[in-house]
Amino acid sequence: DVKVTQSSRYLVKRTGEKVFLECVQDMDHENMFWYRQDPGLGLRLIYFSYDVKMKEKGDIPEGYSVSREKKERFSLILESASTNQTSMYLCASSLELGNTIYFGEGSWLTVV
Amino acid sequence: DAKTTQPPSMDCAEGRAANLPCNHSTISGNEYVYWYRQIHSQGPQYIIHGLKNNETNEMASLIITEDRKSSTLILPHATLRDTAVYYCIVRVARTSGSRLTFGEGTQLTVNP
Numbered sequence: 001d002v003k004v005t006q007s008s009r010y011l012v013k014r015t016g017e018k019v020f021l022e023c024v025q026d027m028d029h030e031n032m033f034w035y036r037q038d039p040g041l042g043l044r045l046i047y048f049s050y051d052v053k054m055k056e057k058g059d060i061p062e063g064y065s066v067s068r069e070k071k072e073r074f075s076l077i078l079e080s081a082s083t084n085q086t087s088m089y090l091c092a093s094s095l096e097l098g099n100t101i102y103f104g105e106g107s108w109l110t111v112v
Numbered sequence: 113d114a115k116t117t118q119p120p121s122m123d124c125a126e127g128r129a130a131n132l133p134c135n136h137s138t139i140s141g142n143e144y145v146y147w148y149r150q151i152h153s154q155g156p157q158y159i160i161h162g163l164k165n166n167e168t169n170e171m172a173s174l175i176i177t178e179d180r181k182s183s184t185l186i187l188p189h190a191t192l193r194d195t196a197v198y199y200c201i202v203r204v205a206r207t208s209g210s211r212l213t214f215g216e217g218t219q220l221t222v223n224p
Contacts, residue, residue: 004155042213042214042215043156043213043214088153090155090156092155100146100158100161101158102158103155103156103157103158104155105154105155106153106154106155108153
């Protein structure tokens, strides 16, 4: 089975803090994604990566950056957390672009 | 990607088959039908997908009408753990998988 693991399920951070959300997949997938999910807004794509050290902006990249130094690991970085970044963050991966996307368990971030 | 329409909620008795409908009347010839589910506070879980033939796996069956304008996800013997929001999505494979659009989905409640 595909396994996408997000390092933290629940986090509480203060406004202005730098936040790292880590994601690891064990299926040698080329592509990895970061989404956020908010009530009434559905899933929105933040960034995705189709190869090591490659990244592309999604629909809502402002206030976020990403890092992919190794194929299995994709990190989401909030440079200076703000309260409007309180959300559930979902990491996902797929073998090829357009293939089935598999999601992690999600990370609930609260910024106070 | 084509728009889908699902009933907002459904109930099913434990042990009975759950049949979840989805309308996708504007589906294009190269768009697949995907089903995911999301249990509260967890990431979306892939269930099944198909193009025009009926599909079955260990979780569910997918029945697609001949004109491909609608489909039904069947959970043959629903259990309490199948209570979740079920999302029907149509999308083109072999193109960017980045913009996976989840609608409102169907809240399935399995009752003892």
